Amino acid sequence: MSEKKESAAKKTNAKEKDETAEAVKKRIKKESKNATKAVMDAFMTPLSEGSRAPKPTQEWKDLDKKGKVNYVLGWVFLALCIVYVVLVLNAKNWFGNDNYLAAITDSTLINSDNIYFVRMLSSLYHTLFIVGIAKILIYVIRFSQRFMNRKGLTISKLVSSAIRYISILVLVFVILAVWGIDTATILASAGIVALIVGLGAQSMIADILGGLAIVFEEQFEVGDIVIVDDFRGTVYEIGLTATKIVDAAGSRKTIKNSQISTSINLSHDVSSVIVDIPVDYDTDLRKVRELVSKALPDIARQVPNLKAPITYLGVQELQDSGICLRFLTKADESDKFGVSRLLNELLFTLFKNAGIQIPYPQIVVSQRK
Numbered sequence: 001m002s003e004k005k006e007s008a009a010k011k012t013n014a015k016e017k018d019e020t021a022e023a024v025k026k027r028i029k030k031e032s033k034n035a036t037k038a039v040m041d042a043f044m045t046p047l048s049e050g051s052r053a054p055k056p057t058q059e060w061k062d063l064d065k066k067g068k069v070n071y072v073l074g075w076v077f078l079a080l081c082i083v084y085v086v087l088v089l090n091a092k093n094w095f096g097n098d099n100y101l102a103a104i105t106d107s108t109l110i111n112s113d114n115i116y117f118v119r120m121l122s123s124l125y126h127t128l129f130i131v132g133i134a135k136i137l138i139y140v141i142r143f144s145q146r147f148m149n150r151k152g153l154t155i156s157k158l159v160s161s162a163i164r165y166i167s168i169l170v171l172v173f174v175i176l177a178v179w180g181i182d183t184a185t186i187l188a189s190a191g192i193v194a195l196i197v198g199l200g201a202q203s204m205i206a207d208i209l210g211g212l213a214i215v216f217e218e219q220f221e222v223g224d225i226v227i228v229d230d231f232r233g234t235v236y237e238i239g240l241t242a243t244k245i246v247d248a249a250g251s252r253k254t255i256k257n258s259q260i261s262t263s264i265n266l267s268h269d270v271s272s273v274i275v276d277i278p279v280d281y282d283t284d285l286r287k288v289r290e291l292v293s294k295a296l297p298d299i300a301r302q303v304p305n306l307k308a309p310i311t312y313l314g315v316q317e318l319q320d321s322g323i324c325l326r327f328l329t330k331a332d333e334s335d336k337f338g339v340s341r342l343l344n345e346l347l348f349t350l351f352k353n354a355g356i357q358i359p360y361p362q363i364v365v366s367q368r369k
Contacts, residue, residue: 134167207241210257322359
């Protein structure tokens with residue numbers, strides 16, 4: 001009886017061990033799969049294109065105390081501005097003619113006693129009104145950008161920049177008119193216009209024409225990866241007078257449109273991805289060719305975003321410590337460096353598993369008698 005119990009206990013223990021071993025195998029397999037995926041994601045993360053994605057919007061819970069106070073004050077100020085504009089527009093109907101707000105929209109109600117105070121209120125009103133209209137137009141353009149292609153996105157940013165400049169120019173002339181200055185005379189005065197041009201309007205006009213040329217000649221668009229003055233990055237914005245480019249480190253370079261004489265658009269077509277792997281001089285190159293011809297299709301399936309098959313080009317260079325083998329494929333410029341990093345990893349692993357030595361610098365010391 002005891003022998004049967006011992007035998008049953010041994011079977012139970014063996015079964016538990018098998019189940020435990022199986023569970024361990026499954027866990028190791030799962031962890032290995034997750035680790036492989038993490039490595040793939042790390043290799044495929046582009047360096048220079050992270051700036052293309054929009055900045056994440058902070059939620060209320062993510063704001064610190066100062067951020068929450070500024071957020072609330074911003075909305076309170078906006079509400080007060082809206083209330084002020086509405087009061088001015090309806091002052092005559094709600095409060096009659098005998099008030100300062102009604103005099104803002106009706107110049108006949110202004111007299112010598114309240115003229116300066118009314119002009120200050122009028123300047124504030126027109127500032128809020130014009131800036132508010134400009135902000136609304138820019139917001140509508142930004143909202144519609146999610147439905148646009150790159151061309152539309154580029155033009156929309158140019159229009160937004162133009163709205164800012166035009167609103168400021170209109171605001172200046174409106175406030176001058178509020179304070180009794182004859183703006184028509186200023187516009188008609190050739191001497192003033194010549195003075196403005198002499199003080200820098202020429203460069204501004206050149207920047208505006210340069211920006212229009214960039215857009216309509218399709219030199220590059222928002223989201224393209226370009227090289228301008230040895231600065232490589234993603235086009236963040238094409239403004240009315242300047243273009244902003246963000247590099248891999250997040251540094252933003254602002255270049256006047258008139259100063260962009262030459263540019264290289266790397267996103268115009270798919271880019272070549274070149275990978276060089278050195279092998280030892282004792283390596284049988286026929287064995288290498290057979291190995292890579294069988295392995296490259298499988299490696300290509302492990303690399304996402306390829307635009308062409310991986311091609312083995314052969315011996316590129318006879319280096320000091322080894323033979324340099326070259327591989328070629330194609331990918332979008334935004335994926336170029338991620339593809340290159342992953343191919344380096346996969347080809348190195350392939351050669352290492354096949355027993356092909358990867359050389360390293362060596363020094364030969366000769367002792368002579």
